Amino acid sequence: MTPTKTVNHNFKSGFVVIAGAPNSGKSTLLNRLLGEKISITSDKPQTTRNRILGVLHLENAQCVLIDTPGIHKASGPLNTKMVEVALSSFQDADIILLLVDATTSGKDAHQTLLKALETQNKPVVLALNKIDLMKKEALLALISKWSQMMNFTEIIPISAATGDQVPVLINSLKGLLPDGPPFFPEDSLTDVSERFIAAELIREKIFRLTGQEIPYSVAVTVDQFSENPKATLVTIHATIHVEKESQKGIIIGKSGVKLKRIGEEARAGIERLLNTKVFLKLFVRVEKNWSRDTKSLAKFGY
Ligand SMILES: Nc1nc2c(ncn2[C@@H]2O[C@H](COP(=O)(O)OP(=O)(O)O)[C@@H](O)[C@H]2O)c(=O)[nH]1
Numbered sequence: 001m002t003p004t005k006t007v008n009h010n011f012k013s014g015f016v017v018i019a020g021a022p023n024s025g026k027s028t029l030l031n032r033l034l035g036e037k038i039s040i041t042s043d044k045p046q047t048t049r050n051r052i053l054g055v056l057h058l059e060n061a062q063c064v065l066i067d068t069p070g071i072h073k074a075s076g077p078l079n080t081k082m083v084e085v086a087l088s089s090f091q092d093a094d095i096i097l098l099l100v101d102a103t104t105s106g107k108d109a110h111q112t113l114l115k116a117l118e119t120q121n122k123p124v125v126l127a128l129n130k131i132d133l134m135k136k137e138a139l140l141a142l143i144s145k146w147s148q149m150m151n152f153t154e155i156i157p158i159s160a161a162t163g164d165q166v167p168v169l170i171n172s173l174k175g176l177l178p179d180g181p182p183f184f185p186e187d188s189l190t191d192v193s194e195r196f197i198a199a200e201l202i203r204e205k206i207f208r209l210t211g212q213e214i215p216y217s218v219a220v221t222v223d224q225f226s227e228n229p230k231a232t233l234v235t236i237h238a239t240i241h242v243e244k245e246s247q248k249g250i251i252i253g254k255s256g257v258k259l260k261r262i263g264e265e266a267r268a269g270i271e272r273l274l275n276t277k278v279f280l281k282l283f284v285r286v287e288k289n290w291s292r293d294t295k296s297l298a299k300f301g302y
């Protein structure tokens with residue numbers, strides 16, 4: 001006997017991979033689409049290191065969004081790993097959402113990506129982001145330029161930061177989703193743990209509060225994550241791993257001022273995420289050249 005496969009024509013579901021160059025606003029857009037901060041953002045390229053999944057629940061549809069580390073020319077093992085993660089996520093996609101920073105969009109930066117997209121046999125939606133920073137005439141010229149570069153399913157100008165035009169984007173994605181049952185239960189937002197997001201929020205503050213080389217030499221691990229019996233307080237111990245003694249000094253700062261600020265800002269973010277009081281204790285440790293060592297990369301989850 002052949003089992004009958006029932007397709008519910010009233011429901012649509014699928015995977016949307018958000019691809020694009022570093023800093024185009026992929027993580028900002030994911031957070032905007034979900035209405036919750038699950039992916040960290042900063043003005044430094046390569047803030048996102050892992051694949052982050054978020055579930056967007058719509059009426060009669062479910063859109064599983066994948067935030068990827070940006071695609072760029074790889075250099076060094078950590079970067080190579082990030083590009084691999086981004087490219088391999090295309091395979092799981094029903095729709096590819098290409099996000100481009102409209103203010104800096106030049107063709108060169110996207111060549112690697114366009115080449116990879118041409119070989120995919122699936123809808124590609126182009127979202128031109130950061131239109132809050134642009135004049136309308138410049139935007140129209142840009143739309144015409146991109147429409148000649150590749151045969152996109154749709155081109156939608158948006159602002160992930162203000163939310164402008166984001167509903168239009170959601171509608172377009174919904175229309176392109178295949179028929180199918182939901183992948184995730186109604187109340188789920190992401191597949192990563194609160195513990196992981198907590199470590200990421202600490203890393204975000206380091207990205208935002210330190211300059212130049214420091215962010216790329218930092219990994220964060222959560223060593224303890226425990227709730228008191230009444231669930232009114234979460235205690236977190238986390239370690240910030242750096243590659244050199246000098247970097248440890250910069251993270252800690254004069255009389256510990258920098259580390260204190262990182263801790264305060266991270267705690268506020270984690271409290272918003274968990275919706276409870278948080279006690280956060282941070283340690284700083286030197287792990288020589290961890291970003292060039294495969295074993296350390298694995299230990300830190302990359
Ligand atoms: N003005 C403006 N800034 C944006 C917008 N979207 C993202 N950004 C900023 O661009 C930077 C990179 O964003 P992020 O989401 O980390 O980019 P990602 O590397 O692609 O994930 C951050 O400083 C964001 O605040 C937007 O629509 N308008």
Ligand SMILES: [Mg+2]
Pocket residue numbers: 026027028040041047048068069
């Ligand atoms: Mg990102």
